[in-house]
Amino acid sequence: MNTEPPQDMLQELGQSAIGIGVGAAVLLLCALALPRAERRGTLKTSIVLLGLHVLTVLVRLPLPEGKIDRGVEVLGLFFLLFALARAIFVLVVDVLIGARLAQPMPRIIRDIVQGLVYLGAAAIVLREVGVEPGSLLTTSALLTAVIGLSLQETLGNLFAGLAIQAQRPFEVGDWIGLDPDPRLIGRVVEINWRATTVLTLDQVELIIPNGVLAKTTIRNFTKPTNIARRLVIVQAPHDVSPRRVEEALLEAVHDVPGILAQPAPNAQTRGFNESGIEYQVGYFIEDFSLRDRIDSTVRHRVWYALQRAGISLAVPRRAVEMHAVTAESRAEQARREATHRKAALRTVDFLAPLPEPSLERLASLSRTCHFMPGEAVIRQGDPGSELYIVQRGDLGVLVGRGEGGSVAEVARLGPGQFFGEMSLMTGERRAATVKATTDCELVVVGKDAFQEVLAGDPRLVEQITRALVDRQLALEENLSARAMSRSTRAEADAQSSALLVKIRQFFQL
Incomplete structure (x- = not known):
């Protein structure tokens, strides 16, 4: 076998x-x-x-x-x-x-x-x-028609996907939007033969057929560059000049983290309505994924900047206030605020020579301002003529070394401390930058208010000058850890005379 x-x-x-x-x-x-x-x-x-x-x-x-x-x-x-x-x-x-x-x-x-x-x-x-x-399709016209109709949408998505790859209106990683609704803006994570996947800031995936993308207008926030413009819109009262509001808005966006210095931010007046005047502040960012966080910071800064400038946000003029506001109640409110500022002025040592009436007058002419964390109250090298007294909060004193050099924090200021006295008395440029590290409330004494007090009693100039020089020498003594000698007293007299001349020239006394 x-x-x-x-x-x-x-x-x-x-x-x-x-x-x-x-x-x-x-x-x-x-x-x-x-x-x-x-x-x-x-x-x-x-x-x-x-x-x-x-x-x-x-x-x-x-x-x-x-x-x-x-x-x-x-x-x-x-x-x-x-x-x-x-x-x-x-x-x-x-x-x-x-x-x-x-x-x-x-x-x-x-x-x-x-x-x-x-x-x-x-x-x-x-x-x-x-x-x-080939015979599977050619032998039956009906089968060919059925297959063609059933694949119409699929083939449309396929060819639309090929067109997207050829023209590249967007790529994986780009931020795009198809609708004015900000919730429908997202980052492209995948482009396949049928659809494009977009991930929004809410971590929601949008599966968009390529055929839909081929028929709609696509907004690409990442092309031609990563720089994108953002707008924050606010309303201010009709009785405040647009120039003041625009200046306050530009101050608000200065030094905000994430906002580019170039192209520079800008503020514009958009229009008038029944509630007030509408303004917009525009700025440019580079990281589009941080847009909501940056916009929120700008709105915070705008509130603080408008509050410091004495500008209230406009509200619809439909509310009816039933409480009576009399001249007496306004005067009482102003008196309480002046008393609060007067207590702050008493903490300034070189203002000790001021008699009680002059101190009360200076308190009534001063004002209270608020700053949010990260905002600069004064900047090194800028002109200025105001004294700041800290009522609440903490601030950091920063000194830069030349243009483009390093910046170091040299001191911290808290309630009861003050800064800007030399700019108030002589108009000197700011010697340092002072930034708020927490929410701060400051009493601001301006040149005009101080000039009115000095004009009432010119003899106060010499007493204040002597107090300023003694304070400066005391600071130098603490730094050098040496006792005051006769040569130091002679030096103090010389400094006092020179400073007195500057103050009289600055206040035109």
Whole structure:
């Protein structure tokens, strides 16, 4: 009895071995070329398909020739071709072409190329079973029409995705918006053959079909550069001049973290309505993801800046106030505020020579201002003529070393302390920058108020000058840790005389 396998079976086994060997060789090349971390995920599909092909070969061994054997043979060919198609795609696109590209191939291009490779493998399998792929569509006009209609939207999204990749109106990582609603603005995280995925600041994914993107207006906040303009709109009363409001708005956006110095911020008057005059302050930012945080900071700064300038935010003129405001109640309110400022003035040592009436007059002519954390009260090198007394909060004193040099904090100021006395008395430029580190309430004494008090009693100038010089010498003594000598007293007299001349010239006394 002849137990040798038939010649045809040996030939088929040899062909299967060749197919398995080719598949294994291609997979080995891919494994060697891919990074270790990517091997398992990338080659998993090809390895599974090749394993299924080996399984079909083993299943066919005991089967007699017939329809079942033929079906298993076609199934095995299907697994082998699709395993080779996937492995060759990875080897060519990811390894050979991907290594030469400056950036990864777009997802939609990868999907289309991979789909065409799989279609080629499917065409070979169909021909193996005696079916001509083209005849599936040409033999039935009705089938062609049904397929065309069913794929109309899908093909529209596909070609729209190709147009997006060709024209590049936006890319992955860009911030885009399709609707005026700010909640529909997000960062592009993926562009595939069907849709574009956008992630909003609320961490909500928007899946937008490419066909919709091709038919709508797209606002790209990241192109042509990362710089984007932002606007904050406020309303001020009709009786406040637009110039004052615009100056306060520009002061508010100065030195806000995240706002660019160039292009410079600007303030404009938008229009008039029944509630007041509408203004906008515009500024430019570079990190669009921080827009809400920066806008919030600007609104905080605007409130503080308008409050310091004595400008209230406009409200609709529909509220009816039922309480009576008399001249007596206003005078009482002003008296209480002046008493509060007078207590702050008493903490200033060089104002000790002022008699009680002069101190009360100076308190009534002074004003109270508020600053938010991070705001600069005065800046080094700027002109000024105001004295600031800290009633509440803390401030840092910063000194810069030349233009573009380093800036160091040299002191901290708290309630009961003051700064700006030399600018008040002589008009000297600010020697340091003072910034609020917490919410601050300051009493501000201006030149005009102080000049009115000095004009009433010019003899106070000499007493205040002597108090200023003594205070300055005491500070120097503490710094140098030495007792005052006669030479120091002579030096004090000389300084006092020079300072007296400056003060009289500044106040025109």
